Amino acid sequence: MTTAPGTVLVVEDEESIADVLAIALRYHRFEVMVAGSVREALALAERTRPDAALLDVMLPDGDGRALGRQLRAERPDLALVFLTARDSPAEVVGALGFGDDYITKPFNIDEVVARITAVLRRTRPADVLPQRPLLRYGDLELDETTYSVHRAGRSVELTPTEYALLRFLVRNGGRIVPKEQLLRHVWQYEHTPPESTVVETYISYLRRKLDALGPPVITTRRGVGYGLA
Known part of the structure; x- marks a missing residue:
């Protein structure tokens, strides 16, 4: 049996985008959980302990960057990748201050998979x-x-x-x-x-x-x- 390359928590409130991300990541053998809010994401992260989180910066009940800080405080080894519709230097620096990567919308789905794969490779140095x-x-x-x-x-x-x-x-x-x-x-x-x-x-x-x-x-x-x- 082939081992999954990792477990990814997708936090995105737009259902159509979340579905596309989940389908693509599962196609590449990732285990995927989807949350549409900060509250749901925190509950899923506590139960399942994902290897990486793909976070939208703007969420209906909070800021994705604040969620990332909370997740990273509880799991220092958790890989964080941010999705943002903004492309301003301040937005990018704010995300990269404690995250591992960022992707701006609209995005190429192959790029998302490649970024997640790369981040997990970097945050699992025992493999290399x-x-x-x-x-x-x-x-x-x-x-x-x-x-x-x-x-x-x-x-x-x-x-x-x-x-x-x-x-x-x-x-x-x-x-x-x-x-x-x-x-x-x-x-x-x-x-x-x-x-x-x-x-x-x-x-x-x-x-x-x-x-x-x-x-x-x-x-x-x-x-x-x-x-x-």
Whole structure:
């Protein structure tokens, strides 16, 4: 018997959209639960403990981002992907502040499935553990067993995507990694619009957390990519 790739909680109040998402995800062997409100989503999440949640930002009884924060507080390992009809920088940054990805409406259903698959791959690092349990670069130390990060001996709290991005930079040492390569290896994006700022957004999050504990460690080569100092 083939094992399902994961359990996804779809939180969408528009029934037609929820049905399309559920059918597509089930076709790709995901187990799917559908909720149309914050209250229903919280009840389902408590009973079933999904691997990922696909959340509409605007819900009839609350804000999808607030729901995401509550779900993540109860389940730090839960993968979060937001659906939004808005495409403003503030909306995107607000979702990415604690989520793993976002998708703007109208969306391509194949893209949704690909994003969910990629997020689960990133948040299940045990499936791709390297041979070495520790990765070090300068005063940075990444524990590949516990997925914890320390800088100069002090703990740094990172989201699964932030961890995956930092790990890839550490594995590349001081080399400048092109943005396109980061998108492929960290986000599993093969075709990304040139205006996408997801890499820049997460680099900003990493800098804020890492630079609080020491000198700037991430360098930028404008028009090329990012690396470690």
